[in-house]
Amino acid sequence: MSELVTAAMVVIGDEILSGRTKDRNIGHLADMLTAVGIDLREVRIVSDDEAAIVEAVNALRARNTYVFTTGGIGPTHDDITADSIARAFDRPCGYDDKAYRLLEKHYAGRDIEFSNARKRMARMPEGAEHINNPISAAPGFRVENVYVMAGVPAIFQAMLDNVVPTLRAGVKLISETIPSPLPEGAIGGPLGEIQAAHPETIIGSYPKYRDGSFWTEIVVRSRSETALAAAVKAVGTMLEAMPPRQVAKG
Amino acid sequence: MSELVTAAMVVIGDEILSGRTKDRNIGHLADMLTAVGIDLREVRIVSDDEAAIVEAVNALRARNTYVFTTGGIGPTHDDITADSIARAFDRPCGYDDKAYRLLEKHYAGRDIEFSNARKRMARMPEGAEHINNPISAAPGFRVENVYVMAGVPAIFQAMLDNVVPTLRAGVKLISETIPSPLPEGAIGGPLGEIQAAHPETIIGSYPKYRDGSFWTEIVVRSRSETALAAAVKAVGTMLEAMPPRQVAKG
Numbered sequence: 217m218s219e220l221v222t223a224a225m226v227v228i229g230d231e232i233l234s235g236r237t238k239d240r241n242i243g244h245l246a247d248m249l250t251a252v253g254i255d256l257r258e259v260r261i262v263s264d265d266e267a268a269i270v271e272a273v274n275a276l277r278a279r280n281t282y283v284f285t286t287g288g289i290g291p292t293h294d295d296i297t298a299d300s301i302a303r304a305f306d307r308p309c310g311y312d313d314k315a316y317r318l319l320e321k322h323y324a325g326r327d328i329e330f331s332n333a334r335k336r337m338a339r340m341p342e343g344a345e346h347i348n349n350p351i352s353a354a355p356g357f358r359v360e361n362v363y364v365m366a367g368v369p370a371i372f373q374a375m376l377d378n379v380v381p382t383l384r385a386g387v388k389l390i391s392e393t394i395p396s397p398l399p400e401g402a403i404g405g406p407l408g409e410i411q412a413a414h415p416e417t418i419i420g421s422y423p424k425y426r427d428g429s430f431w432t433e434i435v436v437r438s439r440s441e442t443a444l445a446a447a448v449k450a451v452g453t454m455l456e457a458m459p460p461r462q463v464a465k466g
Numbered sequence: 467m468s469e470l471v472t473a474a475m476v477v478i479g480d481e482i483l484s485g486r487t488k489d490r491n492i493g494h495l496a497d498m499l500t501a502v503g504i505d506l507r508e509v510r511i512v513s514d515d516e517a518a519i520v521e522a523v524n525a526l527r528a529r530n531t532y533v534f535t536t537g538g539i540g541p542t543h544d545d546i547t548a549d550s551i552a553r554a555f556d557r558p559c560g561y562d563d564k565a566y567r568l569l570e571k572h573y574a575g576r577d578i579e580f581s582n583a584r585k586r587m588a589r590m591p592e593g594a595e596h597i598n599n600p601i602s603a604a605p606g607f608r609v610e611n612v613y614v615m616a617g618v619p620a621i622f623q624a625m626l627d628n629v630v631p632t633l634r635a636g637v638k639l640i641s642e643t644i645p646s647p648l649p650e651g652a653i654g655g656p657l658g659e660i661q662a663a664h665p666e667t668i669i670g671s672y673p674k675y676r677d678g679s680f681w682t683e684i685v686v687r688s689r690s691e692t693a694l695a696a697a698v699k700a701v702g703t704m705l706e707a708m709p710p711r712q713v714a715k716g
Contacts, residue, residue, distance in 0.1 A: 231672055233506045234639075235496030236685065242511070246485030256483045258518065261492070261509035264670075268508065291651045292671035293658030323651075333654025352680065368675050389484075401541045401573075404583025408543030420514075421542035422481055425618050430602065435486065 221254045221386035224276035227261040228269055228287035228297055229367055240369045241286045248380055253388035254282070264288060269300035277304075277362050282383065284376075287367030289356065291333040297364060298357075302341035305359050312340045315355055322353040340364075347375050391437040392448050396455055399423070399430035406454045407434065414450065416443035471504045471636035474526035477511040478519055478537035478547055479617055490619045491536045498630055503638035504532070514538060519550035527554075527612050532633065534626075537617030539606065541583040547614060548607075552591035555609050562590045565605055572603040590614075597625045641687040642698050646705055649673070649680035653704070657684065660700045666693035669701075 225245055231237040242259055249256045257280060262268040269288075277283045288297030302309035315338040323330045337354035347356035347363065349371060356365040356375045365375040396403060400423050411419045417438040424431050434451055438444040475495055481487040492509055499506045507530060512518040519538075527533045538547030552559035565588040573580040587604035597606035597613065599621060606615040606625045615625040646653060650673050661669045667688040674681050684701055688694040 230668070230670055231685070232492075233496055233509070234500050234687075235493055235498075235506075236500075237672065238493040242482075243485055243488040246483055248485075250484050256485075257513060259483070259509075259511035263507060290671070290673050291654035293654065293661050294670055328651070331651055331655055333658070334651035336654065337651075351675070368673055370675055401581055401584035401587075402579070404541035404543065404586065405581055408583070411543050418480070420480055420544055421540070422487065423540050423618055425601070425620055435481070437484075 219384075219386060221282075221384055222257045222280045223249055223254050223282040223284065224257055224280045225259040226269065226272045226276065226283065226285040227259065227367075228264065228285060228300075229261075230263050230294070232261050232287075233263055241367070241372050244369070244373060245284060245286075245376065248376060250389065252380060252383065253386035254383065255386065255389070264294050264296055266296055266300045266303060269297065270304045273301060273304045273362060277360070281361065283362045284379075285362065285364050286372050289337065289354070289364060289366055291331075291336045291354075295336065298339045298341065301359060301362060301364055304362075305341055307341040307343065307359070309339055309341050311335065311338045312344065312346075312357075315340065315346065318355070319353060348378050350374050387439045389437050389439055390441060390444055391435055392444060394434040394436070394448065394451050394455070396432040396434055398432060398455070398458060400432050402458065403432060403434075403454070407451070410447060410450045410454060414443060414447040416440055417447040419447065419451075469634075469636060471532075471634055472507045472530045473499055473504050473532040473534065474507055474530045475509040476519065476522045476526065476533065476535040477509065477617075478514065478535060478550075479511075480513050480544075482511050482537075483513055491617070491622050494619070494623060495534060495536075495626065498626060500639065502630060502633065503636035504633065505636065505639070514544050514546055516546055516550045516553060519547065520554045523551065523554045523612060527610070531611060533612045534629075535612065535614050536622050539587065539604070539614060539616055541581075541586045541604075545586065548589045548591065551609055551612060551614055554612075555591055557591040557593065557609070559589055559591050561585065561588045562594065562596075562607075565590065565596065568605070569603060598628050600624050637689045639687050639689055640691060640694055641685055642694060644684040644686070644698065644701050644705070646682040646684055648682060648705070648708060650682050652708065653682065653684075656704045657701070660697060660704060664693060664697040664700065666690055667697040669697065 232239050260272045262272050288295045299309050340357045344357035344359045351371050420435040422433045436447045482489050510522045512522050538545045549559050590607045591609050594607035594609050601621045615622050670685040672683045686697045
């Protein structure tokens with residue numbers, strides 16, 4: 217009954233790799249996909265370089281249900297995503313009639329010149345389908361299982377809102393978080409035994425550090441409510457059985 | 467005279483891909499490397515999965531001067547980075563004597579049990595060199611050009627502070643940022659011409675969106691001060707020559 221739906225993301229842009237711009241799209245996509253039960257398996261951040269984009273997109277689209285890209289679809293010379301995606305699929309890249317007319321009308325209505333630079337935003341791989349952009353008109357696009365979206369967070373989020381309802385959703389991974397006042401070192405051994413005894417769950421342990429002491433968030437995930445409940449119970453029993461001095465000494 | 471020093475990063479952790487934890491290490495590493503003239507070329511975020519870690523590390527270490535990893539070096543069963551790095555280099559992974567004694571002493575001094583889980587943090591690939599961890603003792607490590615560090619931001623940053631001074635620095639990329647009240651669509655054409663005329667520079671154009679209107683940050687980068695100054699001047703001249711109505715209509 218359960219069907220695994222996986223995804224990967226390619227973030228395109230020198231500005232992220234230089235540190236000038238701090239990415240805000242990875243966390244948002246991760247949250248959205250988790251909410252609908254799609255496993256985000258890998259993210260790659262690559263520079264504005266055609267070979268790098270093609271390599272990442274081709275590696276990831278072959279082994280995932282979906283690939284989402286952000287960045288590089290604007291009007292300037294360093295926006296090379298449309299050409300790179302066309303190259304990855306070995307399709308020609310040119311002006312898309314529908315996108316061209318849409319942008320022509322958009323700018324005419326605002327008395328803004330439909331410059332050659334702006335016309336670039338109508339270019340996409342042959343046969344691409346549009347992803348609607350309610351903010352600045354220039355559409356994103358989809359080719360097969362690759363969704364090409366803007367890097368500006370407000371536009372990316374608006375485009376993604378149009379995409380998510382069209383995706384084949386997976387079986388949602390349900391999770392429960394158990395805060396532990398004990399540090400990882402105190403619980404790592406028994407937690408590993410619990411993981412081994414509950415193979416239908418994925419038990420994550422996340423060290424937290426605050427004001428000079430360590431504590432741990434234990435997250436149990438599963439596609440089965442029964443399996444989740446059993447593992448959560450085992451973790452609770454383990455924590456209760458810990459010697460109290462471990463808590464104090466954190 | 468100029469030597470290109472490149473780097474890649476591998477972020478390891480299911481919690482980033484699920485959205486539960488928002489990464490804060492990518493931007494920090496990017497800033498630090500840019501400051502010392504090292505080009506961060508690619509970042510990959512992979513899950514706590516040995517095959518995924520091995521593939522990413524091996525692909526990236528072959529084509530970069532340095533690779534930096536974060537995450538997965540704690541004491542719990544889901545911390546598999548040490549084993550995965552050992553596998554990537556085809557080396558055995560076992561207790562490192564020096565790390566074992568360091569941790570034994572660290573915990574003895576705090577009257578904390580040196581549990582089997584904590585002993586895991588002394589495991590590393592044979593021949594690895596330590597990266598000092600001033601916060602929680604358990605060291606990161608280096609194998610050849612791969613630097614393996616913690617995922618907890620405070621510890622990652624402390625480890626990185628120890629690593630950066632040992633790196634072969636590149637020729638620093640200098641940059642100048644020119645804010646443009648004009649949106650990308652208005653300047654994209656002439657900006658592309660300026661890029662073509664100034665091949666020793668990399669001109670980036672970053673669309674900004676605020677309160678319903680678009681503006682642009684133009685960033686000119688170069689390893690040569692002369693080339694930078696010439697391109698910046700050309701951008702300034704271009705902006706001054708723009709029809710003023712483009713500004714108003716943004």
